[in-house]
Amino acid sequence: MKYIKLRDLEVSRIGLGAMGMSHGYTGAGADESESIRSLHRALELGVTFIDTAEIYGPYENEELLGRALKGRREQVVLATKFGLVSHDGPGPWNLDSSPANVRTAVEGSLKRLGTDHIDLYYQHRVDPNTPIEDTVSALADLVEQGKIGAIGLSEAGPDTIRRANAVHPVTAVQSEYSLWTRGLEERVLPVLRELGIGLVPFSPLGRGFLTGKIRSTDGFAEDDFRHGNPRFTGANFRRNLRIADEVEAVAAQAGATPAQVAIAWLLAQGDDIAPIPGTKRVHRVEENTAADGLELTAEQLAELSSLPPAAGDTHTKAALRMLER
Numbered sequence: 412m413k414y415i416k417l418r419d420l421e422v423s424r425i426g427l428g429a430m431g432m433s434h435g436y437t438g439a440g441a442d443e444s445e446s447i448r449s450l451h452r453a454l455e456l457g458v459t460f461i462d463t464a465e466i467y468g469p470y471e472n473e474e475l476l477g478r479a480l481k482g483r484r485e486q487v488v489l490a491t492k493f494g495l496v497s498h499d500g501p502g503p504w505n506l507d508s509s510p511a512n513v514r515t516a517v518e519g520s521l522k523r524l525g526t527d528h529i530d531l532y533y534q535h536r537v538d539p540n541t542p543i544e545d546t547v548s549a550l551a552d553l554v555e556q557g558k559i560g561a562i563g564l565s566e567a568g569p570d571t572i573r574r575a576n577a578v579h580p581v582t583a584v585q586s587e588y589s590l591w592t593r594g595l596e597e598r599v600l601p602v603l604r605e606l607g608i609g610l611v612p613f614s615p616l617g618r619g620f621l622t623g624k625i626r627s628t629d630g631f632a633e634d635d636f637r638h639g640n641p642r643f644t645g646a647n648f649r650r651n652l653r654i655a656d657e658v659e660a661v662a663a664q665a666g667a668t669p670a671q672v673a674i675a676w677l678l679a680q681g682d683d684i685a686p687i688p689g690t691k692r693v694h695r696v697e698e699n700t701a702a703d704g705l706e707l708t709a710e711q712l713a714e715l716s717s718l719p720p721a722a723g724d725t726h727t728k729a730a731l732r733m734l735e736r
């Protein structure tokens with residue numbers, strides 16, 4: 412496994428997203444021991460960068476990591492997020508990045524994760540009711556107290572990133588970025604590079620779609636949140652299958668799997684990028700992590716970069732309003 416730096420923070424350039432072990436996708440929460448084995452296998456393979464958030468569950472995913480990482484905490488660059496639970500207000504799925512909420516949230520995450528420090532602490536979504544300067548000042552205090560090591564933002568827009576970074580250096584921005592979601596290349600990525608901020612692409616496998624394993628949504632559990640995602644719905648879904656087919660064709664040519672190709676394409680976009688593919692299965696941890704050794708040719712990269720655009724928005728209308736603020 413190769414390692415890169417997100418500003419000063421060294422991480423394996425392929426991480427592991429833990430969300431789906433507890434939340435969001437079909438099978439979440441069904442097999443805790445396989446989830447824990449997956450986390451341990453990732454560490455054995457040199458993955459150091461593990462991603463969670465208090466909202467996953469809510470809370471269950473952090474609790475799972477707390478159990479899984481007992482005795483292994485020092486092997487991990489642990490990243491979690493606040494800001495989608497308003498602790499003294501209306502609770503989960505309500506934006507709140509007020510300084511008071513940041514201070515409450517961090518104590519809960521530390522406790523659930525069973526640690527005295529979080530390596531990278533992200534604001535999960537920008538809160539239009541709290542100036543970003545106030546949020547980052549509260550985070551800077553947590554850095555000073557040693558409770559967090561570094562500050563991140565998720566799905567923030569370029570102006571917010573600049574304003575945040577002016578208060579305290581931002582280490583990483585975590586936003587959706589993959590072969591079928593490339594919106595940040597135009598406005599966000601240049602700002603990150605100008606300011607020396609790393610990029611952590613979430614949903615690098617297109618929520619599983621780019622792996623070619625999802626040919627229908629019939630098998631999704633009722634509460635799988637892809638049911639509400641426009642790209643997985645009706646005619647859009649059927650149209651998008653040609654993207655999965657093209658990734659599969661490149662994979663066949665490269666002697667790799669589509670998931671590995673999707674990850675290798677992201678890695679080829681720069682050494683300031685550390686994707687966090689999500690899985691709760693050991694064999695897929697092994698498959699995804701092996702993308703570190705896959706070098707795509709210039710022709711293959713060009714072919715992937717010119718895939719047809721995806722049909723449908725990346726999120727529901729309500730969720731879209733929270734992006735790039």
Ligand SMILES: NC(=O)c1ccc[n+]([C@@H]2O[C@H](COP(=O)([O-])OP(=O)(O)OC[C@H]3O[C@@H](n4cnc5c(N)ncnc54)[C@H](OP(=O)(O)O)[C@@H]3O)[C@@H](O)[C@H]2O)c1
Binds near residue numbers: 431565619692
């Ligand atoms: N900041 C944010 O707002 C935000 C939003 C979403 C996600 N995230 C973070 O990003 C991480 C990754 O994103 P994601 O989980 O949404 O999407 P993803 O990594 O693009 O895809 C995950 C899905 O793909 C499946 N999968 C994984 N590897 C596979 C393989 N090799 N072959 C076939 N299927 C495979 C997984 O199923 P199995 O688990 O069954 O293998 C899961 O359903 C999350 O875990 C979370 O930590 C952050």
